[in-house]
Amino acid sequence: MTTYLIKNVSVLGGEPRDLLVRDGQLHEPSGPAADVTIDATGLVALPGLVDLHTHLREPGREDAETVETGSRAAALGGYTAVCAMANTDPVADTAGVVEQVYRLGQAAGLVDVQPIGAVTVGLKGETLAELGAMAESAAKVTMFSDDGFCVNDPRLMRRALEYVKAFGGVIAQHAEEHRLTEGAQVHEGVQSAKLGLTGWPAVAEEAIIARDVLLTEHVGSRLHVCHVSTAGSVEVLRHAKARGVNVTAEVTPHHLLLTDVRACTYDPVNKVNPPLRTQSDVDALRAALAEGIIDAVATDHAPHAAEDKECEWSRARPGMLGLETALSITMQVLGNDWETIAERMSRTPARIAGLSEHGHDPLPGNPASFTLVDPAARWTVDPEALASLSRNTPYAGMELPGRVVATFLRGEATVLDGKATR
Amino acid sequence: MKHLLSAADLDLDAATLVLDTATEMAAMASREVKKLPTLRGRTVVNLFYEDSTRTRISFETAAKRLSADVINFSAKGSSVEKGESLKDTALTLQAMGIDGVVIRHPASGAPNTLSQWVDGSILNAGDGTHEHPTQALLDAYTMRSRLGQLKGLRVAIVGDVLHSRVARSNVLLLRTLGAEVTLVGPPTLVPVGVEDWPATVSYDLDSVLPGTDAVMMLRVQRERMGQAYFPSAREYSRRYGLDNRRVKLLPEHAIIMHPGPMIRGMEIAPEVADSPRSTIVEQVANGVSVRMACLYLLLGGK
Incomplete structure (x- = not known):
């Protein structure tokens, strides 16, 4: 060596x-x-960055990204570990699929690829996937998420939170009350009204986070909130943490930097879910990240093939690349505050994902x-x-x-x- | 001006020029030969991704009266149904050397998106729930010809503002032209974020009508019914429909407008639609003159 x-x-x-x-x-x-x-x-020198939220697209959409190309992008962005989201095709809802993704990551050898398992079969929100089998697989899954979809059924969410306690798991929720976001394209507010695009109201995120922190408290489990995007969500999290709820949260670089004004050109490169919000949301998210109400920066790296973005806004798929720009944007937002950057981009995400080999300061x-x-x-x-x-x-x-x-x-x-x- | 994508593309001078040009075009329509050679040799494509016979015919008539070659492209039964993307359709038009594209599309912003791929002028003939600038122009033209000037005119726009491209374009254009706009409808059909619009909002039609010079009724689409925007067609009609009793609340000179197609008995009573104060048929005729003016100003200078 x-x-x-x-x-x-x-x-x-x-x-x-x-x-x-x-x-x-x-x-x-x-x-x-x-x-x-x-x-x-x-x-x-920073501890190798850890991304809690990466879409590597393999298996299923190898034209948009593969485990290998995504791993390379991650390494170039300063990452040593990424958590691969479950919304592949087939969905990562069985031990077989998570092991496949895990092994592809090992073969690429550029970062540790830690698969995230789906909470429900096929991300359909109907029946629990075999969470225990994924936990016991070679991939040792501890984090489960239906990301892209919200685990909307409150009973199912409660059961998932309860069930993963048996093996120290965590449910990472994509918080979106789907009945409030049918057809939604952009943040509901001044821009959606002007552009004639269906609004995605902040309350659709906040209502689910509020419900889930209460459920988490009730069953004594652990919750992680994906891509927090609104000032109101920050307040719900602040309240929950003050009560001692075992909840963590992440924010994406794009929600720390960009606003819904970006939609005014109708260029779908700015389409993402949850949508870009307003400047006051951006300000609140930055403050919450500095303060620690939001625990981690996670990229939600979401590669899409050209044809899924070069089209009408409402036809385009939501998502943005993030791995190669996340550190730079976090530096732009937090300044050269290396202690906070290490905490939010490496140590804390490593702890949340249970990656004990990561998140250690580069010292003898x-x-x-x-x-x-x-x-x-x-x-x-x-x-x-x-x-x-x-x-x-x-x-x-x-x-x-x-x-x-x-x-x-x-x-x-x-x-x-x-x-x-x- | 290269494209007409939004009513906001027009400042006061540009909007006035379109209306003045439309007046000249209208004068020509009463002549025996209703045709000008202005756009001879130019090709205009009507690119319609949404069925709209009236708008397409209006644009087609306008282009033909200016001697342009017109190609009608309807998404139904075309390459679009076979899965062709907007980009590929655009590249095809670009390769054919089209001078102007009139586009109607169910997606808000599709004309903006199209404009990055073709060199010709893009004319927005209605995009999703975003804008319909030529409708606003023909409405302004109608108000000007009926009521004189637009400055200080009090206009009420009534109905499904949330989903209305007509309302969005009218608010922008009428503001540019100095009119005062009041939006009226149930709170469920007024967009969140409307506070940024240059218009006031009321939920009470009866209180607005006495101070109104022109009332513009918007169509309420049947498919909104199942989405809890209002309890029933009957209740909607009772609270926001323009019937005979409400017409009496309007000042004597006030006109009644509707962009069509209207649902008689829902947002407007049949006898109101057919009354002499109604400009509904006039609006259709004015549509051709205004669209001639737009095509002439966008394509004629080349």
Whole structure:
């Protein structure tokens, strides 16, 4: 295994120091000379990022993304682990499918791919999938989600929350009261009224989160809320956390940066579910992330083939790329607050997903899964230059801060000089 | 101006120019030969993804009176039914060197989307629940010819504002032209976010009518019935329909408008629709003049 000496690196913004990467671990430099020396002057080392919410599209839509291309995009974005959502075709609702995704991730070897299992068979919201079988499979699934759909039936949601207690699982809810969002295209408000697009009211998200935190409290289980997008949801979460409910929440980079004004061109690259909200929602989400009411940044990386985005707004599929831009956008939002970035993008998501090998600061004695970032670099997003198979980034042409220079997964370089090693 | 996608594309000068041009076009319609050579050699496609015989015929008549070559493309029985995307249809039109596309589409924003793929002028003939700018222009033309000037005119738009592209375009255009708009309907059919519109909102038709110079009734589509927007057609009609009793609340000079197709007995009583104060048939005739003006101004200068 190649050994690396990383010179003059600032760990989480601290004083420059040297680190040795050997046998998958980080060490104080000592012993024989390393095979490769990396001059990390000016670079910041962060624990490898962990994404709680990634759509890798395989199996089923390998024209939009594969486990391998998505893993490469993740590594280039500074990630060492991603949680792959269950809405594939076939749906990841059996031990067989989650094991397949897990093995594809291992074969690609660029990040750890942790499959998320579906809560209900076929994401239909009717009967529980075999959650226990997925938990006991080689993929060791602990997080379950019907993401894309809400587990709407309150009784089924209650049962799911109860059931996963047996193996320390967590239900990750896509909070959307579907009766309030039939045909919805954009956030319901000034823009939807003007554009004549059916509105997606904030209350459709907030009502489900409110119900679910109460259910979670009632049955003494654990809930994770996917892609929180409204100021009202933040208040519901604040209240629940104050009561001691075991709930965590994530926010996407796009909900931290973009608003519903983006819809005014009808360019479906801006269509996403939940939709882009208003500036006051963005402000509330940023404050909640800084404060810790929202625990994690998660990408909701959602690649789509060109034909699913180059069309009428209402026909387009919702979703945006996120893996290769998430760190830059979080830096733009939080500034170079490395402690908070590490907490929200690595340590806490690793803990939520039960990934014990991830989320450790890049210091001697810890696993060598980390990323090196150049905080001074600025770059302009070019959709064609992204590693994802798809091109649906809403950030095309935007100049963003921070560039991932290198990423290591258990001592192996997955990215060097800003390029994937495989 | 390259395209007409929204009534907001027109400032006061541009809107006035369209209305003045329409007046000239209307004068020509009374001549024996109702045809101008202005757009000879230009090709206009009527790209209709939604059935609308009246709008299509109006545009077709307008283009033909200007001597343009007109191609009617209806989504029914065409490549669209075989699954062709809007983009591929656009690229086909682009390859054929079309000068103008008149598009009617059930998706809001489809004309905006189309405009990125074709070089010709795009004229929005109604997109989803977004806009219908030529309807607003012909409505303004009708009001101007009946009531004189538009500045300071008090216009009530009544009915399903939420789903109405006619209402959206009218609010924008009437504001540009200096009229005062009041939207009237049950709260369920007034969009969340309406507070940003340059219009006032009322839920009480009776209180609005006495201060109204023109009342515009919107069609309430049957399919809204099962979606709990209002309890029943009868209750809707009672609260928001324009019947004989309500007409008496209007000032003497006030006119009654409807973009059609109307549902008699629902939003408008038959005798009201047929009364001399009704401009419904006039609006249809004015539609041709206004669309001639739009086509002329978009395509004629090339």
